[in-house]
Amino acid sequence: MDLLSDLNPQQREAVTASPGPVLVLAGPGSGKTRVLIYRLAYLVQELQIPAGEILALTFTNKAAREMEGRALSLLERSPSTGGPRLGTFHSTFARILRIEADRLPFTRDFVIFDDADQLALVRQALKELNQDPKQVQPRRVLASISRAKNELIEPQAFSSDTYFTEITRRVYERYQQYLRTNNALDFDDLLLLPIRLFHEHPGTLETYRRRYPHLLVDEFQDTNTAQYTLLRMLAGADPDLFVVADPDQSIYRWRGADYRNVQLLRKDYSNLVTILLEQNYRSTQTILDAAMAVIDRQPDRQRKQLFTERGSGARILVHEAYDQDEEAQFVVEKISMFTLSGEAEPGDCAIMYRTNAQSRAIEEAFLRAGLPYRLVGAQRFYGRKEVKDLIAYMRLIHNPADQVSLMRAIRTPPRGIGDKTLEALRVAADQAEATPVDILLSLGRGEEVAGIPARSRASLSRFGALLDGWIEIKDQVVLESLIDRVLEQLEYRAYLGDAEDRWANVMELRGVAQEFSELGLVEFLQQVALVSDQDTLTENLNAPTLLTLHAAKGLEFPIVFIVGLDEGELPHFRSQDDPEAMAEERRLFYVGLTRAQDRVILLRAFRRRARGVSTLTDPSRFLDDLPADRLEGDLIGVRTPAQDEYFRETRWQSRVPVPTQARYQAGMHVTHPQFGEGVVLEAQLGYDDEEVTVNFEEVGIKHLVASMAGLQIEDP
DNA sequence: ATCACAATACTTTTT
DNA sequence: GTATTGTGAT
Numbered sequence: 001m002d003l004l005s006d007l008n009p010q011q012r013e014a015v016t017a018s019p020g021p022v023l024v025l026a027g028p029g030s031g032k033t034r035v036l037i038y039r040l041a042y043l044v045q046e047l048q049i050p051a052g053e054i055l056a057l058t059f060t061n062k063a064a065r066e067m068e069g070r071a072l073s074l075l076e077r078s079p080s081t082g083g084p085r086l087g088t089f090h091s092t093f094a095r096i097l098r099i100e101a102d103r104l105p106f107t108r109d110f111v112i113f114d115d116a117d118q119l120a121l122v123r124q125a126l127k128e129l130n131q132d133p134k135q136v137q138p139r140r141v142l143a144s145i146s147r148a149k150n151e152l153i154e155p156q157a158f159s160s161d162t163y164f165t166e167i168t169r170r171v172y173e174r175y176q177q178y179l180r181t182n183n184a185l186d187f188d189d190l191l192l193l194p195i196r197l198f199h200e201h202p203g204t205l206e207t208y209r210r211r212y213p214h215l216l217v218d219e220f221q222d223t224n225t226a227q228y229t230l231l232r233m234l235a236g237a238d239p240d241l242f243v244v245a246d247p248d249q250s251i252y253r254w255r256g257a258d259y260r261n262v263q264l265l266r267k268d269y270s271n272l273v274t275i276l277l278e279q280n281y282r283s284t285q286t287i288l289d290a291a292m293a294v295i296d297r298q299p300d301r302q303r304k305q306l307f308t309e310r311g312s313g314a315r316i317l318v319h320e321a322y323d324q325d326e327e328a329q330f331v332v333e334k335i336s337m338f339t340l341s342g343e344a345e346p347g348d349c350a351i352m353y354r355t356n357a358q359s360r361a362i363e364e365a366f367l368r369a370g371l372p373y374r375l376v377g378a379q380r381f382y383g384r385k386e387v388k389d390l391i392a393y394m395r396l397i398h399n400p401a402d403q404v405s406l407m408r409a410i411r412t413p414p415r416g417i418g419d420k421t422l423e424a425l426r427v428a429a430d431q432a433e434a435t436p437v438d439i440l441l442s443l444g445r446g447e448e449v450a451g452i453p454a455r456s457r458a459s460l461s462r463f464g465a466l467l468d469g470w471i472e473i474k475d476q477v478v479l480e481s482l483i484d485r486v487l488e489q490l491e492y493r494a495y496l497g498d499a500e501d502r503w504a505n506v507m508e509l510r511g512v513a514q515e516f517s518e519l520g521l522v523e524f525l526q527q528v529a530l531v532s533d534q535d536t537l538t539e540n541l542n543a544p545t546l547l548t549l550h551a552a553k554g555l556e557f558p559i560v561f562i563v564g565l566d567e568g569e570l571p572h573f574r575s576q577d578d579p580e581a582m583a584e585e586r587r588l589f590y591v592g593l594t595r596a597q598d599r600v601i602l603l604r605a606f607r608r609r610a611r612g613v614s615t616l617t618d619p620s621r622f623l624d625d626l627p628a629d630r631l632e633g634d635l636i637g638v639r640t641p642a643q644d645e646y647f648r649e650t651r652w653q654s655r656v657p658v659p660t661q662a663r664y665q666a667g668m669h670v671t672h673p674q675f676g677e678g679v680v681l682e683a684q685l686g687y688d689d690e691e692v693t694v695n696f697e698e699v700g701i702k703h704l705v706a707s708m709a710g711l712q713i714e715d716p
Numbered sequence: 717a718t719c720a721c722a723a724t725a726c727t728t729t730t731t
Numbered sequence: 732g733t734a735t736t737g738t739g740a741t
Contacts, residue, residue, distance in 0.1 A: 059731070090731050115730080187731055255730065355728050360732075418718050455717085530731065550729045572728055588729080610727090 003041055003074065007031075014275040015039045019047070019214070019240040021269040023262070025247075027306050028291070028594035029282025029556065032244040036218055037067055039242050040084060041074040043214055051075070054084035055212035055234070059219050061088055061530065063554060067218070085212065089227050090187060091530050093194045097185070098522075100197055100204060106183050109522065111399045112529035113184045116388070118142055118175075120404050125174040129167065136167050145172045149188040150226050150256045152195070183401040191226035198233050209236055219554070220245035220265075224256035232268065241269075248295050248304070251550060251588050253580065280306050282556050282597050284313025286630050290600070291593040293627050298583055316600045318623065318633040323607040323614070324358070324564075328365035331561050334601060335544055336369075338559065344598075346371070347542040350557040352549050352592045354570040358563065359546050366544075376547035382528060386502045387509050391528055393486050397470045398521050400437040410463060413495035417463065421456040428452050440464035441471075466490075479513045479521060549592045560596035562589070565604040566617035589622050602626075664692050669714040672696065677714075 004012050011031060014024045015038045026032035040056060043049045058064045068086045075083075085092070094112065101108035113121070122138045122145070145168065148158055155173040160166035179186060185193065198205035215235055217223070220243040223231065235241045243265070250259035266272055280288055288306045296303055321327035331351055338344040351362055359375060366373045382388070392408040399405075410417055428451035429436045439449055443457065444464025452460065466489055474482055487493065487506070496502050516524035545557070549570075564570055571585035593600060608617050664670070664683035670692075671677050678696035692711065 061731090088731070190731085251729075252731090254728080357727065357732085414719065416718070420717060548729065574728060584729095 003038065003045060007035075007038060008279060010275065010277050010279065011035050011038070014277065015042050016046075017242075017273050017275065019043075021235075021239060021241045021265070021272045022243070023220075023265060023272055023274045024242075024244040024277060025262075025274060026244055026277035027246060027280060027304050028249065028591070029280040029308075030277035031281060032246070032277060033063070033067070033218060033554070035277070036216055036242070036244050037070045037074065040067075040071045040216060043240075044075055044084075049214060051084045053212060054214045054216065055092070056084055056086045056216040057089050057092060057218070057231075058086070059088060059222050060554075061091065063218055064088055064091075088530065089223075089230070090190045091526070093230065094185075094190050094526060094530065096194055096208070097190065097197075103201060103204070104193060104197060105180065106185065109183065109399050111182075111184050111395050111402055111405075111525060112190070113179065113182075113186045113404065114382075114529050115187075117184070117404050118186050120407075121175050121178045122171055125171040125178070126167075128174065129170055131167060136164065140164075141168050141171050144168045145175060146186075146188055147256065148172065149186075149192055150224055152192065152226070178403075181401065182403055183399050184404075188226070191224075191230060195226060195229055195233065198230075205233055209234060214240045215242070217241075217243040219249075221247050221250040221259040221262060222252045222257045223261050224252075224258060225261075226256075228258075228261045228264065239269075248301070248587055249553060249591050251553065251584055251591060253584050278304055278306060280308040281310075283308060283594060284310050284598060286313045286315060287593060287596050287600055290316055290626050290630050291590055293630075294586060294593065294622055294625050295590045297625050298586060314599050315632040316602060316626065316630055318602045318626070318631050319604075320619070320634055321603060321605045324361040324605045324609060325365070327563055327603050327605045328362040330603060331362060331563065331601075332365045332369050332371065334561070335559075336371075344559050345542055346544050348558040349544040349561065350552065350555070350559070350595065351544060351546050351561045351563060352552050352595070353546075353563050354549060354572055354588070355564075356548060358569070362546055362563070372541060372543040374541055374543050374545045376545060376551050384502070384505050386496060386506050390483070390487070390492075390506055390509055391525075393470075393490075394483070394521065395525055396437075396467065397474050397482070397486075398525055400441075400467075400471065401435060403436065406437060413490060413492065415463060416459040417456070421453075421460065424452055424456055425460060437467070441468050444468040474521060478517045479524060480510055480517060482521075483510050483513055549588045552595050553591050556595050556597055558597045559599045559601070560592065561601045561603065562592045563603045563605075564608075565602050565620040565623055566608060567620055568617060569608070570620055570622070586622065589620075663713070664711070670694060671712045671714060 004015065007015060011034070014022065014035050024032060024035055026035070036056070040054060043054060044051050056064070056067060058067065064086045068083065071086070072083055087095070097104065097110070098108045101110070119138055119142055122142045126136060126138060126141065144165070155169060155176060158165070158169040158172055160169045178184075179189070198208075212234065215231070217231065231241075245259075245262050247259040247262055250257060253259075266274070283291075285308055288308055292304070292306055295301070319330060321330050335344075335346060335349050338349070339346055353359060353362075363373065363375065382391070389408065389412050392405040395402050395405040396409050407422075410422070425436050425439060428449055429439050431451055432439065432449070439452075440460060441464050442449055443452065443461035444467065446461065469489075470482065470486060473485070477485070487510075492506070493503055496506075512528070513524055516527065547555075549562070562570075567573075570589060571582055575581035575585050602623070604619055604623070605617065607614055609615075664680050666680055666682055668680040669677065670680060672694070675694075675696040676698045678694040680692055681695050682693040694711070
């Protein structure tokens with residue numbers, strides 16, 4: 001089969017593993033996404049599995065789209081001929097929720113509340129509970145609620161042992177009520193409600209199991225508890241499940257991702273086939289050595305030996321700039337030099353940073369130099385005021401129950417409706433046992449409503465009439481015509497005045513809507529909520545790309561700049577007190593390094609401005625971990641060669657040897673320094689260690705990681 | 717009562 | 732530099 005001729009033996013082994021649970025543990029640049037795509041093609045072409053029975057889950061829309069394109073071209077099919085189902089966890093289950101809406105406490109017209117909407121709900125709830133947002137930070141409350149939801153904890157079961165958790169519990173209760181009355185779901189609901197649905201309706205679960213007997217998952221290390229639960233539900237006891245993962249690239253712990261799901265998977269499927277991919281096709285050996293030196297400082301981790309046939313390549317350049325402006329200037333100049341010398345094109349370069357705020361200095365440097373750049377994510381397109389305004393109008397037209405959108409829409413552009421008028425509207429709605437929108441629509445039709453002061457009535461009924469008109473035509477005209485009409489009647493362009501760029505954003509959104517002309521308003525709104533505009537900006541512009549380290553995952557560039565290698569920036573100061581969070585910062589740096597094919601340039605600024613004030617910084621601790629003999633530039637004297645040697649020695653020596661063979665067997669007698677004597681009940685060889693279950697005479701049954709436990713085998 | 721403008725406070729990463 | 736809140740003018 002010529003499909004497999006492009007693959008190396010390891011990759012081929014993975015792709016052709018017989019159906020069943022398969023885990024591919026892959027290093028960066030080892031072609032793991034490629035393996036996933038070929039697996040899909042292999043299932044269809046070689047094993048004659050109907051493509052429609054395959055469900056592939058990813059974490060970003062971009063990954064899903066890319067996979068779809070590549071898989072279809074491998075299969076020589078067009079998207080129309082019933083391809084596999086590819087999508088993100090969120091979009092896939094949102095789709096299922098719409099289909100199954102009848103059994104759930106919302107209608108299929110539900111809207112998805114994004115981060116800003118969720119925060120608005122929390123703020124409102126806090127306000128109603130008379131809480132000072134300075135004392136109880138809405139952001140933290142939301143994070144806490146989200147965590148609870150991910151762990152399937154209901155408001156009633158939410159522990160309230162401190163003042164903060166008690167407030168959170170009350171906010172959580174209201175928050176859920178608001179979602180319900182707004183006919184809205186948040187991101188967590190998109191995963192939780194399917195779990196509940198499947199739980200309560202096993203028949204429904206069975207239907208989906210039968211529909212998708214073949215499951216593929218990309219970036220498995222990023223699954224959270226809810227996602228893993230769903231995956232297991234869909235997979236059942238004996239699934240054809242194919243997942244690819246790299247625990248070293250796990251960078252989403254803060255949103256609930258748990259790379260230990262990799263270990264869990266091993267526990268849950270005893271027949272799991274594990275395949276390692278360590279050969280790297282992306283980077284030079286120098287880059288890999290640096291990356292390994294960084295990640296190997298991490299304790300409790302299986303060491304991967306990344307290797308490449310690409311040769312050693314250029315050293316890594318490390319530069320200390322005076323401040324962030326000079327840092328940015330250095331980047332621009334360096335790129336100009338690469339371009340002039342013909343070593344690279346502008347589009348080959350990427351500039352990565354820890355926080356979105358850091359992009360500004362770099363953007364300014366490019367603007368000063370009059371050079372173009374591509375910005376990924378960042379001050380999100382969908383986060384812009386004018387874009388959110390228009391989306392709010394669309395959501396309101398689609399789902400009049402959405403009060404968050406109503407509140408936004410009714411105030412912009414200003415139309416003489418302020419706090420007092422809104423309060424009157426709310427009171428009138430309560431009295432009439434109707435929603436505010438119902439009242440508005442009645443007013444719009446010229447009906448009398450009790451409790452609305454004459455003063456406010458004119459502006460309210462004018463707005464109500466507009467809304468009524470839009471709702472009436474929403475299903476009769478195509479999406480972009482609806483948008484045109486809304487913009488026109490709002491005189492939105494005049495409202496924006498001479499802010500041409502903002503109008504351009506509105507038009508760009510209209511352009512997106514045009515693509516959804518056929519699919520309609522529902523799909524458009526879902527897309528808008530779930531897409532993280534990772535790629536909304538010009539694709540084929542030959543210019544450097546600016547992006548966060550998080551956004552960089554899964555990408556590769558010939559030349560990578562990582563800026564802001566200062567303590568407090570990378571690692572970020574918010575991660576300082578938590579070893580797990582600090583470990584994640586390290587992985588983030590590792591991800592950045594391993595994006596590079598040919599060259600890495602690392603930068604730091606001696607002085608950095610943060611919210612107006614300029615402070616001195618220390619070099620990032622991660623710089624110390626880089627092997628000096630792989631570096632060049634002006635910041636390598638941070639540690640003496642002797643120290644460097646010492647660090648490297650200890651680093652290698654502190655490793656626990658990897659078991660290649662099972663050392664323990666059921667029935668063996670062992671002794672443990674703490675637990676004393678016992679008998680092995682079960683031993684399992686994992687990827688990074690051997691896990692043993694021992695029944696100790698003194699303390700009973702314990703699960704142990706063999707290398708850590710210091711178990712001694714007693715001769716029988 | 718509403719709105720524009722000024723003062724104030726806050727910034728990790730994203731589906 | 733930006734979201735949110737506060738204040739004064741209309």
